[in-house]
Amino acid sequence: MAIDPVRAEARRLLTLCNVCKYCNGYCELFRAAERRRDFADAELDYLAHLCHNCRNCWQACQYAPPHPFAVNLPRALAELRLRSQRDLAWPRPLPGLGLVVLAATLLPLLLTLALVPPELLFASHFGPGAFYRVIPWGVMSLAAALPLGWSLLALAQGVARLWRDGGVRLRDVPARVALAALADAVSLRNLSGGGAGCDEGDGTLSQRRRRLHHLLAGGMAACFAATVVATFYHHGLDWPAPYPWHSAPVLLGTLGGFGLMAGALGLLALRHGADPGPVAPAAAAADRLLLAQILAVAASGLALLLLRDGPAMGILLALHLGTVLGLFVALPHGKFAHAPYRAVALLRAALERSDHAS
Numbered sequence: 001m002a003i004d005p006v007r008a009e010a011r012r013l014l015t016l017c018n019v020c021k022y023c024n025g026y027c028e029l030f031r032a033a034e035r036r037r038d039f040a041d042a043e044l045d046y047l048a049h050l051c052h053n054c055r056n057c058w059q060a061c062q063y064a065p066p067h068p069f070a071v072n073l074p075r076a077l078a079e080l081r082l083r084s085q086r087d088l089a090w091p092r093p094l095p096g097l098g099l100v101v102l103a104a105t106l107l108p109l110l111l112t113l114a115l116v117p118p119e120l121l122f123a124s125h126f127g128p129g130a131f132y133r134v135i136p137w138g139v140m141s142l143a144a145a146l147p148l149g150w151s152l153l154a155l156a157q158g159v160a161r162l163w164r165d166g167g168v169r170l171r172d173v174p175a176r177v178a179l180a181a182l183a184d185a186v187s188l189r190n191l192s193g194g195g196a197g198c199d200e201g202d203g204t205l206s207q208r209r210r211r212l213h214h215l216l217a218g219g220m221a222a223c224f225a226a227t228v229v230a231t232f233y234h235h236g237l238d239w240p241a242p243y244p245w246h247s248a249p250v251l252l253g254t255l256g257g258f259g260l261m262a263g264a265l266g267l268l269a270l271r272h273g274a275d276p277g278p279v280a281p282a283a284a285a286a287d288r289l290l291l292a293q294i295l296a297v298a299a300s301g302l303a304l305l306l307l308r309d310g311p312a313m314g315i316l317l318a319l320h321l322g323t324v325l326g327l328f329v330a331l332p333h334g335k336f337a338h339a340p341y342r343a344v345a346l347l348r349a350a351l352e353r354s355d356h357a358s
């Protein structure tokens with residue numbers, strides 16, 4: 001069988017780290033690696049998803065290039081995470097994810113321009129159901145539900161496979177262990193570099209990346225809550241969108257939109273001028289794609305909110321729908337997928353900690 005160079009490099013580095021142990025205080029990965037004598041492929045995938053890419057071990061490593069050992073763990077693990085996501089998820093990604101995302105993003109706009117008569121598309125629409133006079137509710141729901149369902153299926157398959165590789169049944173996980181893993185996932189404890197913070201890209205340690213990730217997560221949660229409340233209004237109260245400025249969906253959506261923009265812009269700013277040494281080019285491209293998509297979703301959503309009573313509403317609605325579809329299409333194979341894979345790895349690590357302590 002051909003040797004996979006990505007996994008071979010991760011195996012080489014983790015074997016060295018297990019001898020060195022200098023970075024054991026930085027994150028869960030080193031402690032999990034220390035509990036192993038060898039690294040089968042499935043174990044390497046699990047360990048790669050434990051890494052939060054804080055880069056502190058890159059800054060600290062006395063064996064980093066130009067040392068002949070050439071240790072660059074953040075880069076090797078970032079490459080392995082992408083490889084692992086590609087191998088574990090099913091259906092497999094189509095070649096050229098960026099182009100697929102672009103096509104999905106532009107499709108609703110092109111179809112709207114082609115199929116909706118201009119006198120309807122560029123008219124001003126008011127009152128309940130105004131959006132659905134341009135794009136019918138059923139079309140909009142189906143256009144979102146199909147790619148989301150497909151992507152969630154692929155993601156769930158991949159995440160389930162990563163968990164199954166650990167050989168533990170979910171029902172055998174004690175509640176206190178699940179809670180400990182949940183606390184690790186929510187707090188992003190492993191992105192704090194053992195407490196002092198993570199590398200900003202120039203050797204400075206701070207909690208900024210962690211806070212910006214929290215801002216993004218909060219923005220997504222608020223947008224999700226806005227969608228849930230709007231769905232209840234539509235189906236439960238027979239009250240279709242758009243909703244007034246002071247309504248819960250609009251307030252939550254606005255809060256979420258600004259949170260997403262602030263988080264994405266902050267993370268992009270941190271990348272500017274950062275040391276490229278520990279960065280895996282493919283992972284950096286996936287990062288940029290996700291941040292650009294988040295910005296596009298938030299900006300188009302806020303613009304739609306601001307201009308919904310004018311003639312630009314139809315175009316902005318199609319554009320916003322497209323940005324959301326693009327996000328859904330990239331879900332199982334892009335950077336976002338790291339979050340559920342990481343949650344599974346953290347659960348397994350919490351279980352190992354608990355077994356080790358008892």
Ligand code: SF4
Nearest residue numbers: 017020021022023061
């Ligand atoms: S990253 Fe470098 S310093 Fe840290 S444990 Fe590995 S070999 Fe040692």
Ligand code: SF4
Nearest residue numbers: 027051052054055057
């Ligand atoms: S980059 Fe950070 S999270 Fe990843 S292995 Fe190194 S210290 Fe741990």
